[in-house]
Amino acid sequence: MVLRAAVEKLMQMLKRIRRWLFGDALRAFGTLSVVLAASLAIAPTTELFNQWHAYQRGYLRLVRFRADGNSLQRRFQPGLQQIWIPEL
């Protein structure tokens, strides 16, 4: 009985959320606009936090304290470079 009541309560809450988000066309449009904006924001965010980005930042921190740090920093090319090793 308790479980049934809890499930019913949960279903009612889900229904209320669904009605609030997608109750009519205008609400659905608004909700989907937010989802689209969030989805579009994910691409640059993942680019910023990916693994190679962290390695490059670590490399720059490392070379800063070296004697030839200035020239290494000058020659450093940020971003992803594609290389091709024929032996591989």
Next chain:
Amino acid sequence: MSDEKKYIAGIESDQRKTPVRVAFVTRRTSPHVKAVDEPVMMTHPAAFLRFAIATEILLIVFVWMALLVNAPLEQIANPQVTPNPAKAPWYFLGLQELLHYFPPVVAGVLIPTLVIIALFIIPYFNVNIEGKPMWQENRTRRLRIFWPVFISFTMFLLVFDVYPAVVPTVLIGTLMALAAYSSPDSKRPWLWRKPLSFWIMTWFLLEFVLLTVIGTFFRGPGWSYVLPWRS
């Protein structure tokens, strides 16, 4: 004292008697429009919001596909080595497949130009916007046009050995002939009901899909036929 009126306000249909007339359109004399009360739905917001929602759903799906599925990245291009076969992007592979059969001027210039000219001039013709069945009116005259066009076009494709294009052409031509020799009361009324635009569009889509699939999956080195599951 009283000014005599130089005109008579009223209805006069004799042009010789009163050659110059002024018509006063008042609320009472305005033309009566026969209007029927029909259910009305406004484009905005009823239709506009639906289109916008559909567009957003499509965009969200594409964005997530782009996020989750990486584009195939090949090795760095080498100008000394041309890949065999050099394939166009998938949406051009149908045209590239046509290019294999026809001379370059025909497939690369003539056919696209004819398509563009057709798109320009089609709106100047009666394009049967109501979607009337093709064989509803002037059936005999239309059959006299249909058979020579169908046979000559099939022969043209056979002369150039464009067998992949012959298959949809013969299929659609046969269905059109079946529709012509059926009636609304026959077993296939849906076939009889189809307008010419339906047949042309179906034929075009079949050609596009078939040629693109062949160009994408079944063409290998030297543009020879290969089986994709054997490579």
